[in-house]
Amino acid sequence: MRIGPYPIEPKVVLAPMAGVTDKPFRLLCKQLGAGLAVSEMTISDPRFWNTRKSLQRMDHAGEPDPVSVQIAGTEPEQLAGAARYNVANGAQIIDINMGCPAKKVCNAWAGSALMRDEALVARILEAVVAAVDVPVTLKIRTGWCAEVRNAPTIARIAEESGIAALAIHGRTRNQHYTGQAEYDTIAEVKSRLRIPVLANGDIDSPAKAAFVLRHTGADAVMVGRAAQGRPWIFRQIAHYLGTGEELPEPSVAEVRDILLGHLQALHAFYGEEQGVRIARKHLGWYAKDRAENAAFRAVVNRAQTAAEQLALTRGYFDALEAGMPFVLAEVA
Template structure:
């Protein structure tokens, strides 16, 4: 799959997720096999570009090409200026958010709420495409609700506006993440447009990725929540798509090394205090698949310093790797 001049290989993409796909996580997922990693949603409002949060979200120094930055907003001219700003600060691809179902985003008529106004969609896409020399991509849902599943119309508008690729989550906005994603709408869109289509929604295993690609004819798959705590899923999917064979699940020693590297990157990127706090949610995701990890989380979440957090994590996974029961404080 190509997005403008960029070959996306392997054809498995990290979905943009607010509060998750920060620079440390993007770098980790790319290293472990993602062909592309899209940034957290960044605001198009220039009044907030110099806030601590936005500065972190717009930091792409040292990130391997291509860098994809997602922007969100409702005003065509403002979105166009945001695209120019991000392209000037390292973005190789500009992604437009019309898929976020969050209430605070939709209440401002951004995210997936934009799908309710196809004329505005066209104006935004045309303005952003005209504003930058880099490829522009779009992320949408199948529609606002079951009675307004207009993703095929939005896809046609996107193609006519010069959008270079389209990612589609197989749910309507009102579903949020409930129920099962459906892929028939994605297949119908892929059959009608010539631009690359990326299928998103409930892709949580190599077999599911293969099945979704076969069902939809999509050019790539996009993985979101299934990568939380399992960033190696990208390499597993890529290997399965290429060979039909499964990679072994990483053992405790491998998970330890991945997790410690992730924690150190978070501490360095955000500073110790914020890094320790932000790392706690990632520790929870890494630990969620093993019931015995609850005691570990009770201990590690009390850590106030980077060294405490790293030491508790290392000791716990060292014990698992050695095949012995980890020793944890009785208070856990």
């Protein structure tokens, strides 16, 4: 699979997720086997480009090729300007968000709300493709609601507008993340297009990834929520697709080392105070399958410094590795 000049190998991609796919997480997922990692969405309104949050989201220094940046908005020329700005700041692929179901995004007629206005979709895609010399991709859902599954129509518009690849989440906007993803609409879209199609939604294991690829005929799979706390899922899927064999789950020691490295990257990227706060949700995701999760989170969430957070985390996983009960000390 290729997006423009860029080979995407392996054919498993980290989905853009607001508040999750920041630079530290993208780098980690790429190290652990993702063929591409798309940034969390950046706003197209230039009034907000110099905020701390936007500057952090637009930081791609040292990120391996290709760098894919997602932009969100509703005005064609504004989105075109955002595309140019991000390309000037290191983006090698521009992704347009028409898949986010969040109320605050859709209420502004951005994200998946755009699928309700096919003429506006065409104007946006044509404006962004014309604005930059890098590949432009698009993320959509199957439709706005069960009665309006217009992904095939949006997909045709995308291909005619020069979009280089299309990612489809197998739910409508109204479903948000409830119920189960359906893949028949993705298969229908793929059968009609010449450009690459990425299938997204409920892909949480190597076997599920293989099934979705077979069922839809998609060129790649896109993994979102299943990577939270399990960034090694990318290498597991890649290995299974390449060999038909499942890799074992990582050992407690390896999970500890991956997590400690992730925490240190968050502390370095955001600074200690913000990094410690952001790390808490990741700690919860890493520990969610452990019986001790509640006790672990209760104490680690009280850590106020990077050193405390790292020490408590290391002690917890060291005890798990040794098969010993670990009573987490109170944080002063």
